[in-house]
Amino acid sequence: MAASRTALRRVLAELGAVWLAVIGLYAIASIISPPMLQLGQVFNILQVASFLGVIALGQFVVVLSGGIDLSQAGVVTLTNIVATSVMLGQDAMILPAVAICLGLALVIGALNGAMVAVLGITPLVATLGMNALLFGSALVFTGGAPRGAGAPALDAIGNGTLGGVPVATLIWLALAALLWALMRQTVFGRWLYSVGGNARAAHMMGVPVERVTITAYALSTLMAACGGLLLTAYVGNPSLGIGNQYLFTAVAAVVVGGAALSGGIGSVPATVGGAVFITVLGSFTNIVRVSTGAQFVIQGALILISVYAYRQFARRRP
Amino acid sequence: MTTTKGTNWSRRRLMGTGLAAMGGLLLPSGMLRAQEGVTLDAVGDMVSMAAKPGPYRIGFSNGFSGNSWRAMAIAALQAEATATPDIAEFIVVDGQGDINKQVNDIETLINQGVDAILVIANSGAAVAPILRDATAEGIVTAPFNLPVDGEDWSTYVGTDPVRKGGTLGKWLSDALGGSGKIVALGGLPGNSYTAAGWEGAQAQFAPGIEVLAFRDAHWEEDRAKVVMADLIAAYPQIDGVWCDGAQVGAGAMKALLAAGRPLVPVTGDDYNGLLKLFDSEKGNQPKFDIGLMSEPTWQGIFAMRAAVSLLKGEQVPKRQVLVPKMITRDNYATYLRPGLPDGVFTDTSLSDEELAKIFSA
Structure with a gap:
């Protein structure tokens, strides 16, 4: 009995209270707006959540290390611009485009990590500066008029389904599973939690803090690039504003998932839940008849409430 | 947006070619330019000032340059400046979307001693004082595309979004035979351009038109697709889509395609992506139809011509309202640019080669 209760508690702790919030929100949304219950809409939400979900996985790694990555938006935009201009609508160019985008993302992430870990620049400043630099680069690269198009074969990934489930969602969940294994099954994962919990203590215990931090930022931009590629597959067109959102x-997805911005606390399944929560919220406010202003107010208020409720719940847990 | 006071409305009706002649500009004969067939309505009094000896140095304070519309607008102005012997130099400064930077930009242009300043304002209120100062110093100030508060500038050129939105609304209403359920997708949240267009559209809908929802779609294809996918789930029947930008229209149509729903009549502008989609899908989709009106990328040319006319001591209208031509299934083929990217605004005088250059990475 006691053992199973402990196990249940552990599962709940890993999943995070956010999944309760997702279910609660979905129930309320379905009562107000019954179409939310259609299976098609569930898959539609999962499809749209995939982009944010993959990007948030990367953000989660950096937040766990005690940092923040505000350059992800720029990485998404740059990925979209570079991928479409390399592919130019040809299937043969998919692999080169993907390789170039992931390579770029790795370099950007390593630079972010070096700025934070080696030069000691505040993560918020370093990554926001990088974000401006990336957007500027996209602008210079295109001269304001992006050309190119996604390859037709990508449509199967961006808009296709496998057994009814969107392919983008399956990719998202696969990436989440990989990251979860990395966090829970490897030395790197334990190092990351310890760096985020207390970097100085981790350093004294022999954890290579700089290397771990740089890897965290590289994972973040890598995930942002994956999200950017999925989004590109979804729309098939370049757009200079695509990453801004x-x-x-x-x-927000990471924080709603219960990760602490101070680092060291959080889980991958909860981050997945955070992305679903934010997307369900967006979808619900799109469907329900409210003005755009009210839409923003509802979204902001529900995010604040959910974070507060989560904190209360976490504090009460023995 | 552009004032449409009934009393001083449309005192004189000028054709684009007429204005070009007024500006003393000789076009290469036999060349058909997109802007030449356009209707320009003069609003308010004619204005003039003491002639200045040419050739002139013209500055352009662009509020920001982060999209293909602005890139094409600059290219059109540069082509016009090159083709105009009266213009010795054309200087472009970029406000980078920053309201304060744009004011500084205009100050810099004044200090450089330019003869005329063209402006697309980030904020019509913020640039009004600096344009007043410039005008007082004898510099011709010609805001275009987005209006500037007050009257302390020389001359203005732009479309009338209320009228444009109304024309599109009327087309959609007629395309549905006066009855049907529609959704509307706009631009950036809270922007006055979409608000004015939507106000004009609603006034034109027949009583049988039911508006299911109005949603902001940020003038982005991906945002429109996501919003439309949600609306598709919410409404089993959507007979038409009103948009003021065809990126949004294209995103909405692609969401319908992804959901396996029939394509429907849609409005928008001259975005190549929607024309391409219409061209490829019209055969399979009997209800698919387009009613489009551009926000012309070349409208700055008329501001430039008006500025040059003023500098030469000629009279120009205080305000000129552009009325672009309607693009429908009957004439879309002349606008379609099959070999060029979706982002091209096709109501343009630029050649495929010039466009390919603008849209090259």
């Missing part, structure tokens, strides 16, 4: 929603 992820500047803060990625952080």
